[in-house]
Amino acid sequence: MMKSRTISLSLLLMAALAGLAFAQNAGISSGYPTPKNGFTDSQQRGHGLYLRYCVYCHGVYGDGNGDNAQFLDPRPRDFTAATFKCRSTPTGTLPLDSDLIHTLIRGIETTNMPSWRPLSDENRQDLVAYIKTFSDRWKTEKPGDPIKIPPEPAVTIESIKHGHELFEKMECWKCHGQQGHGDGPSASTLTDSKDQPIRPYNFAAAHNDARFKCGVTNEDLYRIFMTGVDGTPMPSFADVIQPNDAWDLVHFLRTLQIDRRSKENDVLKSAGGPSILKTAEPKAENTVPAESDRQVSHAGH
Amino acid sequence: MRTKQLLVALLTLLLCPCLLFAGTVSGKVTYTGTPAKPKPIDMSKEPTCAKQHATPVTTETVVTGPNNALANVVVYISAGAPDEGQVPAQAVTFEQKGCQYIPHVLAMHTGQELKVVNDDQTSHNIHPLAKINREWNKSQPPGTPPISEKYDKEEFIPVKCNVHPWMHGYFAVLKTSHYDVSKDDGAFKLPNLPPGKYTITAWQEDYGTQTADVTITGNETKDVNFTFKAKPY
Numbered sequence: 001m002m003k004s005r006t007i008s009l010s011l012l013l014m015a016a017l018a019g020l021a022f023a024q025n026a027g028i029s030s031g032y033p034t035p036k037n038g039f040t041d042s043q044q045r046g047h048g049l050y051l052r053y054c055v056y057c058h059g060v061y062g063d064g065n066g067d068n069a070q071f072l073d074p075r076p077r078d079f080t081a082a083t084f085k086c087r088s089t090p091t092g093t094l095p096l097d098s099d100l101i102h103t104l105i106r107g108i109e110t111t112n113m114p115s116w117r118p119l120s121d122e123n124r125q126d127l128v129a130y131i132k133t134f135s136d137r138w139k140t141e142k143p144g145d146p147i148k149i150p151p152e153p154a155v156t157i158e159s160i161k162h163g164h165e166l167f168e169k170m171e172c173w174k175c176h177g178q179q180g181h182g183d184g185p186s187a188s189t190l191t192d193s194k195d196q197p198i199r200p201y202n203f204a205a206a207h208n209d210a211r212f213k214c215g216v217t218n219e220d221l222y223r224i225f226m227t228g229v230d231g232t233p234m235p236s237f238a239d240v241i242q243p244n245d246a247w248d249l250v251h252f253l254r255t256l257q258i259d260r261r262s263k264e265n266d267v268l269k270s271a272g273g274p275s276i277l278k279t280a281e282p283k284a285e286n287t288v289p290a291e292s293d294r295q296v297s298h299a300g301h
Numbered sequence: 302m303r304t305k306q307l308l309v310a311l312l313t314l315l316l317c318p319c320l321l322f323a324g325t326v327s328g329k330v331t332y333t334g335t336p337a338k339p340k341p342i343d344m345s346k347e348p349t350c351a352k353q354h355a356t357p358v359t360t361e362t363v364v365t366g367p368n369n370a371l372a373n374v375v376v377y378i379s380a381g382a383p384d385e386g387q388v389p390a391q392a393v394t395f396e397q398k399g400c401q402y403i404p405h406v407l408a409m410h411t412g413q414e415l416k417v418v419n420d421d422q423t424s425h426n427i428h429p430l431a432k433i434n435r436e437w438n439k440s441q442p443p444g445t446p447p448i449s450e451k452y453d454k455e456e457f458i459p460v461k462c463n464v465h466p467w468m469h470g471y472f473a474v475l476k477t478s479h480y481d482v483s484k485d486d487g488a489f490k491l492p493n494l495p496p497g498k499y500t501i502t503a504w505q506e507d508y509g510t511q512t513a514d515v516t517i518t519g520n521e522t523k524d525v526n527f528t529f530k531a532k533p534y
Contacts, residue, residue: 083436092437170442171424174464185346189466193430228438233463235426235440239448 039133046130049123054131057112062134072112075196079134083193083231086214091228091236093144094137100128102215109211110201147226150243152218155251155263157271163252164277166245170237175200178279180256190233198232203256210257221250252277324494324517328526329487330374330503336363336531342467349422350400350465361405361469362507363531370487371505371529373406375457375473377480378491379512380500387478388412392449395460395470397425397441402460402470406506408480409472411455417441417448429460429472438463457504471506503527 035044050058057076059066064078077084086103087095104124107115116124132138153159167173177184180203192198201212214224226246228236241249254264255274268274339359344351364372392414396403398421409415417427424442431437433456439448452458452474462468473480481489491501494517504510508529515523 081432081436090437091439092435170440171464174424186464186466190463191466193428193436230436230438233426233428233438235428235438235463237440240440240442240445 037133040129042126042129043133045123046126046128049119049127050130053116053119054127062131073196074111074192074198075194076113077231078194079131081231082135082137085229085231086224087144087227087230088146088223089144089227090147090238091230094141096143096146097125097128100131101125104128106215109213110205111213147223147238148243149219149222149226150247152247152250153244155267157267159248159251160255160264160268160271161252161277162245163248163250166241166249167252168279170240170249175233176203180204180253192233193231200234203253204258210260218247218250218254221253222246225249323492323520324496325490325492325522326494326499326501326515326517326525327488327490327492327522328524330371330376330483330489330505330527330529331369331487332365332371332508332529332531333369334531335533336365337534339363344400344465344467347400347423347465353399358399358401360467361401363505364405364485366485366487368487370483370485371508372483372485372487373404373505374483374487374489374527374529375406375408375475375480375504376483376489376491376527377408377473377475377502377504378477378494378499379502381498382477382479389478392416394418394447395427395472397421397427397462397468400425400462400465400468402468404470404482406471406473406482408482409452409474410478411453411474411476412451415450415452415472417450419443419445424464425462425468426464427460428463429458431456431458434458434474457506459506473504501525503529505529507532 035041039047055066057066057068057072058064058079059069059076062079064076066076069076082094084095084099084103085108087093087099089095089099101124103113104116104119104127107113119127173184174186175184175190176182177187177200180201182200182202184200187200190198190200203210212221212224213229214220225234226236226238226241228234237246251264254260254262255268258265258274268276339361341357341359343357344354361373366372387410389410393407393409393416395407395415395417397417397419400421400423407415419425419441422443424440426438426440427448428438429436431452433454434452437450441448452472454474455476456472456474458472458474460470460472473482479491479494481491483489496517496519498514498516500512500514502510502512508531511527511529513525513527515525517523
């Protein structure tokens with residue numbers, strides 16, 4: 001028979017554990033039952049989530065200077081600048097909430113930003129609400145109008161050839177290289193907007209699974225070069241490529257992912273393979289990649 | 302005859318609004334010490350630009366002239382200016398030529414239209430690294446129309462082209478229309494100032510800023526000079 005003191009202590013312990021369990025299930029607490037600093041409920045919940053999941057990279061002030069940041073390349077996003085890589089809105093404009101939520105779900109390929117898919121939809125919305133408190137731009141500006149993407153036309157060899165012409169004419173190869181390896185003449189000197197060295201996307205990097213920084217699909221690729229990757233050297237081509245021509249460029253770019261099973265690669269193969277795409281021979285002064293360039297281009301994938 | 306000429310002169314003076322805002326601040330920007338030697342720029346990665354320059358161009362971080370003159374210094378009224386709201390109707394032009402920015406420092410009013418023009422045979426991307434204004438980045442292949450933009454807030458914005466890493470320039474976006482950018486002789490002039498107390502600021506991209514206070518009482522020309530201490534490297 002147990003002593004009454006043991007029983008009451010056990011009951012107390014069970015209550016405490018139950019209470020703890022309840023607290024966990026009720027969601028992440030930010031420590032303040034009522035919102036502080038004029039935050040909405042959503043922002044307050046987002047604050048708690050941020051302190052749990054984000055602060056070690058993105059920092060207490062949201063400026064990308066968390067404790068881990070010094071070990072990361074590229075550095076974490078600085079939310080105080082309100083400049084975002086992955087948007088459906090034009091360069092220089094604020095993204096839509098859905099852009100930020102998609103970034104949370106996908107993570108950012110080739111960086112240390114993981115996928116936060118396991119969080120709930122409400123968690124992600126709260127996080128987006130909170131990170132907006134880091135910059136006053138969200139108070140004074142509206143997000144840009146998302147770019148209009150026409151329906152994708154069929155993948156044909158003409159489309160791929162035209163895309164190749166655009167690739168040459170827009171001089172994408174200057175950074176991305178003729179094979180899209182990220183080893184063009186300007187690649188080794190590229191820096192992002194915080195003066196950190198950065199490499200262009202290498203289309204032949206992964207194998208069958210090649211993902212882009214801001215997505216996976218043809219439509220994502222379209223959006224990337226039409227809105228630009230803000231904060232990096234990648235500019236927007238929205239003013240200089242017609243919306244329908246942009247699909248041709250997408251089809252050509254997919255053929256640079258030579259190991260990927262895709263309609264584009266099939267069409268190119270049955271038309272004779274990459275050799276049918278004539279590249280204007282670059283002048284001798286342009287083509288010699290420095291030894292260091294080639295070494296760097298294989299690092300860090 | 303003389304009376305008639307006198308009357309015409311008097312009428313012209315009366316009608317001329319410049320009589321009301323006739324104060325001027327002018328002077329020279331110079332340096333002391335020895336500035337770092339400008340380095341030659343290697344444009345071999347862009348042959349279409351390299352061949353436009355008989356001798357290699359040099360870096361433009363510090364551009365000097367005879368008698369220790371300092372060029373590309375933005376001199377403007379930072380306090381006391383009467384017309385901060387007036388946005389000029391005409392655009393200012395920023396040209397990309399020979400893989401250089403012309404002018405190296407472009408001053409403009411907030412809200413004024415900025416036109417960026419590519420006169421080269423190569424693609425450039427125009428990437429102003431604004432921190433207070435929006436940061437945007439647009440590609441501009443040869444033969445495409447000018448890019449039109451404007452900035453709403455006062456800021457000195459470094460401009461670069463990612464494709465050609467030696468290209469550097471500045472946008473000086475100012476709240477006032479009383480500004481000038483010194484040329485190779487280091488001279489600047491701020492005319493049409495009504496009477497008042499003003500703070501004049503001189504900005505050089507590497508040497509920082511200096512200020513001077515000046516009071517205009519009528520139509521006089523006040524002489525204000527700025528001297529920057531050159532950095533040896």
